[in-house]
Amino acid sequence: MIRGLLLILWGWIVLWSVVSGRVDLLMRSVFHGLVAASGIALVIAGVVLATRKRNKTERLSWPWISSGIIAVAVLLIPPNPSFSDLAGNRPQALPEPPDLAFVLPPEQRTLTEWVRLLRSQTDPDLVEGNPVNISGFVWEQQKGPPWIARLTVRCCLADATPAGLPVEWPDGQEPKTNQWLEISGTMAVKSIEGQRIAVVRPDRIQNIERPERPLEP
Numbered sequence: 001m002i003r004g005l006l007l008i009l010w011g012w013i014v015l016w017s018v019v020s021g022r023v024d025l026l027m028r029s030v031f032h033g034l035v036a037a038s039g040i041a042l043v044i045a046g047v048v049l050a051t052r053k054r055n056k057t058e059r060l061s062w063p064w065i066s067s068g069i070i071a072v073a074v075l076l077i078p079p080n081p082s083f084s085d086l087a088g089n090r091p092q093a094l095p096e097p098p099d100l101a102f103v104l105p106p107e108q109r110t111l112t113e114w115v116r117l118l119r120s121q122t123d124p125d126l127v128e129g130n131p132v133n134i135s136g137f138v139w140e141q142q143k144g145p146p147w148i149a150r151l152t153v154r155c156c157l158a159d160a161t162p163a164g165l166p167v168e169w170p171d172g173q174e175p176k177t178n179q180w181l182e183i184s185g186t187m188a189v190k191s192i193e194g195q196r197i198a199v200v201r202p203d204r205i206q207n208i209e210r211p212e213r214p215l216e217p
Helices: 004-022 031-052 062-076 082-088 112-119
Strands: 132-140 145-153 161-167 180-192 194-208
Touching: 004 031, 062 180, 082 132, 082 145, 082 161, 082 180, 112 145, 112 161, 132 161, 145 180
Parallel strands: none
Antiparallel strands: 132 145, 132 180, 145 161, 180 194
16 A cells, blocks of 8 residues: 555656646656656556555565655755756757747847857858847856856757857856846857857846746757
């Protein structure tokens, strides 16, 4: 019976993670239905196991005990992933965009759309002076000031790819790693290590809460 209750507990945790939004930190919303279905399957399996009659006393092994301890830990400790650390350890080859959004007005482009656009054209002067209105997390760089970035995923964090833009931060303002910001400004062109690149020149920087769905397709 205890094993059945543990399965029910895990099934409830999976379903609760979908409803509470915890799964949004791990994968795209299109896959939430599959996660919810697995939670329902665990609950059903637990009910069947808990209601089955046994002729001998049930003994729990260490794997089952560990499972219960982990379940309690999952409930008590909310996830708080470091997107900056993850971005620093992932390749920067962005997946193909779901829609061709380059025809949008510059101020309506997301950060990811800006990155795709800049990678598709080699002349940064073409975007100089364009208005920018983007949001993302502060991505620490090994060399130079931090960037503002987003994580794009096909499925979940296992295939996450960073999309980042360099920022010309105001003097004396050093943003904290993983802090979420909304930036309004313009695109500028700057020479870094002999290479001309497009950078974001902010007019306004505002701290924001992490979005409910921080991962982009």
